[in-house]
Amino acid sequence: MVKTRDLLRMPTFIMKVTELVVTIICVALVTDMWYVAMTPAKTAIVNGTFVGYILLSTVIILGLILDTPLDRTLVLVVTLPGAVMFFASGSIMMQAWNNFGSQADRLLLSGVLSFLNGFVYLVDFVLNCFRSRLPCTR
Structure with a gap:
């Protein structure tokens, strides 16, 4: 088992914890809303992205x-697909917020946080990709 101090120095660990926490916050914001999207x-x-990436980040x-x-x-x-899926989920929720207006402010916040999470996943991909001197290789 790795020491806590060593874990907190690992950029990968910090990114994964950030991704997990932001995803859980997004779920908490829209947990009782049936109108997360228009279709x-x-x-x-949206729901598949949240549930899937909570499980993947946890693993x-x-x-x-x-x-x-x-x-x-x-x-x-x-x-990388995580970044794409969170950008898509954020777009879908912002589109739904645009249709429902101010009664769904939590939907807008969850959409913005999904975009933020997509950006974090993108940075995580770049950090993992260029961790060694040879890009995207073992």
């Missing part, structure tokens, strides 16, 4: 804590 397909994208964090991190390639395969 069932868009609602599925990656546990791997780091137990000193058995996931393969770097697998982390790269998860983080």
Whole structure:
């Protein structure tokens, strides 16, 4: 098991915890809203992104804590689509907020936080990609 002090010095650990916390906040903001999106397909994208990336971030964090991190390639395969999915979810929620107006301010906040999380996932991808001198290779 890795020492807490060592974990807190790892950029990957800090990014993953940030991603997990922001995703949980997004879920908490829209947990009782049935109008997260305008169509069932868009609602599925938003909910699937939140639930899926809560699980993935948790697994990656546990791997780091137990000193058995996931393969770097697998982390790269998860983080770039994560950025895209959070940007898409943020766009969907902002579109729904635009249609529902001020009665859904939490929806706007969750959309903005989703965009922020997408940016964090993008930075995480870049940091993991260029962790060594050879870009995107083992």
